[in-house]
Amino acid sequence: MVTQMNDEIELKEALDFISPASLTYEEWTMVGMGLKEAGLPVTVWEAWSARDGGRYHKGECARKWESFHGSTKPVTESSIFQLAYSHGWSGPAGHALDWGDELTTGSSRTEGQLVDPRWVESHDLALPEQWDPVDQLRRYLQALFEQDEHVAYVTESFMADDRRRPTRGCWDRTAGQLIAELDTCGGDIGKVVGDCDPEVGAWICFNPVDGTGRKDANITAYRYALVECDNMDLGRQQAIIKQLELPCAALVYSGGKSVHAIVKVDAPDYTEYRKRVDYLYAACQKNGLTLDQQNRNPSRLSRMPGILRGSQRQTLLETNIGKSCWDEWRDWLEAETDELPETESLADDWDDLPPLADALITGVLRKGHKMLLAGPSKAGKSFALIELCIAIAEGTPWLGRFSCAQGKVLYINLELDRASCLHRFKDVYTALGLPPQNLRNIDIWNLRGASVPMDKLAPKLIRRAGKKGYTAVILDPIYKVITGDENSADQMAKFCNQFDLVCRALDCAVIYCHHHSKGAQGGKRSMDRASGSGVFARDPDAMLDMTELTPTAAILEQLHNKAACRVLKDMLDKRGHADAYGPDDALSKSRLLAIAKEHLGMADLRAIDARIAAAQKLTDSMTAWRIEGTLREFARFDPVNLWFDYPVHKPDTGLLEDLQPDSDYKSLGTRGASKRWGNKDKVSKDKKAELDTAFEACMMDGKVTVYSMAEYMGLKPDTVRRRLKADGGFWIDGADIGRKEPGSAG
Known part of the structure; x- marks a missing residue:
């Protein structure tokens, strides 16, 4: 019985942090199913749903409740708790530790949270001892409006959906005119704004209008936003608003379940107004104020102070509290919640520096x-x-x-x-x-x-x-x-x-x-070659950059010689003739070939030719690369030259030392077309060489396609197609590419 009572208390506390007005129909239904599964009566769901005055219909909860017959995988109270956590709930207050609970140290605040609503001390509202309705409305108008700004307000209502709702109202007078009439009304506020139903109260628009209506289109200054929370006692609402230092032009008791904070947002236009209200509502949500999401628009009505609402008074509690303006409040909030470490003096650690990471x-x-x-x-x-x-x-x-x-x-x-x-x-x-x-x-x-x-x-x-x-x-x-x-x-x-x-x-x-x-990247610094923002190069502690090198004909000849030497030595060794050649012989294809002809038979010599051709073809598929480093913690190392011999990189033995990465010929000159673009014949040769290099590189993956070459060259596929056709040395079949046989007509 005690456990069930605790569950009911925690569920009701969780519901306090969920505004039904902010939920979808599916989420609203889920809450009902979870409450029924937890054994709570429908009246709990009914009372909570009634907080959404715009969508609540009496009797709907009871009808929907009867349709919840349970299932093999029912919605439980866990779904309600999860929804509450997403709306800023921090868990049940006063929860006793059990043996299985985990102890944590440090701050448990979520990002952006300044106030823990579980620890906010509640108190009674500080209502004024003397009730002066005229003074209430006069001070409100003076706090919110300029003398020449039109004010929209509503004192009449009509019945809709079993409740009283405001009519269109009035907007024909300025704040100065209203204040002047209040000064001469003899204490009868009804003479100025009209009589209202004391059971319903009256409303006022907190932003100035143009004198022709009270819709969003009629707003002339996006100065204020409404913060209203009706899911906790009034004293805690006011306490959180004050702890958050909201820059309030006015704080008004609605005469009902909420305190209305008229918050200064001072937006220059409607777009910025929406951004600032989103920021404001998110901050309130994280700090325990679950707001009515329907109050976001700038023409929203708030409660007019100085008016009776049933047995309660719509009361102006305070004016100009919290931070002085929006910018000051936002800077203060972010400074208080940024979770950044404190500054420290260098003198504190000078003689005992922390060890560097290995x-x-x-x-x-x-x-x-x-x-x-x-x-x-x-x-x-x-x-x-x-x-x-x-x-x-x-x-x-x-x-x-x-x-x-x-x-x-x-x-x-x-x-x-x-x-x-x-x-x-x-x-x-x-x-x-x-x-x-x-x-x-x-x-x-x-x-x-x-x-x-x-x-x-x-x-x-x-x-x-x-x-x-x-x-x-x-x-x-x-x-x-x-x-x-x-x-x-x-x-x-x-x-x-x-x-x-x-x-x-x-x-x-x-x-x-x-x-x-x-x-081409050769003309750039290594740290400027990565695509996109320079942040990529400057953010990491170490940046290693790979650029391609183009081997000369002499280097390729040396590679071919080495490949042939490997094949010849391997064959001689296998046939037991390792002593037939010396160290100098092992470096020369011609000398090893002469030795092989002396010691090997015709079958081996024929096999050697095929193996040398295959080894040299593999050599041709190798690509050359240089790695340069930009380091934050270490001195820069000398460039490292490598060969990518699929599937691994192998250190160069000195062949690539004198090579430089290709530069973009378009950036070499400074003035004139000839300097910028160079010789046309050279450009044509460069383009052909670029195609040949890209084709050979893509051969490593087997079949060469337009798309693989486009990726390698950093071009669009259609551009690659045009260049291949203009070159004339390649055939294209759909997306596949190949070299034409010598002498082919196309």
């Missing part, structure tokens, strides 16, 4: 910090991040250059299907020649087709990963979770803040990759 990637990134890997399409960024996962899991160097601290890593796969992702990890392990000794150090979260924006993903990630002990979380790629316009510094700053949230909550590094902007 390095996760030596010379590049510390544990708990952020890193961005940027590069164009087909640079193998995803493979590089998979290589990084393996390096952290196994405690081995990354890219053959950067030592990594061993730890557990979470790889968030946003782009590949599950099977492809798992195969990639195994392929990379195999290509690196590493035994998979620490696979338990790698967790994969496959979110292709299920990804959500980063501001929604971050809390889910924190909840799931909180106790896993990850050293690093890697997101690949971030374009799948970007919120907002990537060219907006403001929006991207908010987006990148989510990474900080994850770093702090999980005490781990966050590593992610992003793509380059369109065009």
Whole structure:
């Protein structure tokens, strides 16, 4: 019996935080079903629903109640509690701790909450001892209006839906005229505004009108908004309004269940008025004032002070309380609720500085910090991040250059299907020649087709990963979770803040990759190549940028020579002739070939030709890359040159040192068409070389399509089609692309 009574008290307390006027029909019905399932009578639902005067119809709750027959999965009181939490409820007050309850330390306030309504001390309204209706209305008008502004008010009502409602009212006089008439009315307020039904009261519009009506279109200054809460006792309403320091021009007791706060919003136009009212209502909601959402419009009526309403008086309680204006109040509220740490003196820690976080990637990134890997399409960024996962899991160097601290890593796969992702990890392990000794150090979260924006993903990630002990979380790629316009510094700053949230909550590094902007990148600084706002480059603690290098004919010849030497040495070794060549011989294709002809048979020599051709073809598919770093915690390292030999990156042995990334020929000159665009023949050759490079790069994925080349080149598919047709060296079949045979007529 005691437990049931406690449940009933908590349910009624939760309902106090839910305004029926703010709910959909389905939510309203859900509340009724939850109350019935909890064993409460229909009168509880009836009394709560009556607070929505606009939609409440007597008897409707009882009729609907009879249709609730229960189900295998009934709506319970938990649904009501959840709805109350979303409306600012903080849970039942005075709840006794049970053995299974969890103790928490620190602030339990939600973001933006300044007042905990459970701890607000209630008190009686401070009603004036002397009742002077004329003085009440005069002070109200003086507080809200200029002398020459028209005032709209209503003193008559009509019956609708079993209740009295205001008529259109009057708006033909200014505040100055009304005040002058009040001064000469001899204390009879009815002579000025007209007699009203004392059982109903009277209403007034708190914003000035143009003298022709009292609709939103007639409002001449968007000066005030109405804050009204009718779901708690009057003293607590007034106390919360004062604790929130709302900039009130007037505070009026309605003569009923609510205190009306006429809040200064001072909006320059209707659009800004709506924004400020939304902000105001959200702030009140978070602090326990569940507001009637129908009061948002600027022409809304409030209660006119100085008028009787039944046995109560519509009373002006105070004028000009709280902060002086909207801007002052908003700045104060945000300062009080920003949850930011306090400032500290450098002198306090000068002699005992806190230790720096250990390095996760030596010379590049510390544990708990952020890193961005940027590069164009087909640079193998995803493979590089998979290589990084393996390096952290196994405690081995990354890219053959950067030592990594061993730890557990979470790889968030946003782009590949599950099977492809798992195969990639195994392929990379195999290509690196590493035994998979620490696979338990790698967790994969496959979110292709299920990804959500980063501001929604971050809390889910924190909840799931909180106790896993990850050293690093890697997101690949971030374009799948970007919120907002990537060219907006403001929006991207908010987006990148989510990474900080994850770093702090999980005490781990966050590593992610992003793509380059369109065009050649060689003429830009490494930190300016990433697409979108410069926030991407400036936000992380370490930014590594990959740019492509174009090998010269001499470099390609050396690669071909090395490939041939590998094949020849392998064949000689297998046939037992490893002692037939020396160190110098091993570096020359021609010398090894001569030795092979002396020691091998015709069958082996014929096989060698085919194997050399195949090895050199694989060499041609390799692409060259340079990684440059922009670091916050470490000195900049020398550029690292790599070959992407699918599916892994391999350190260069010095062939690429003197190469420079391609620059955009359009940006090389400064004046004149010839300087800006260069020689037309050279431009044509550059375009052909660009097509050839893109085609060869896309061959790594097997079939080449218009779309894969468009992605690689940063162009639209139609543009790629036109350039391929103009080049004449390629055939196009639908979306598929191939090279024409030499001598083909097309």
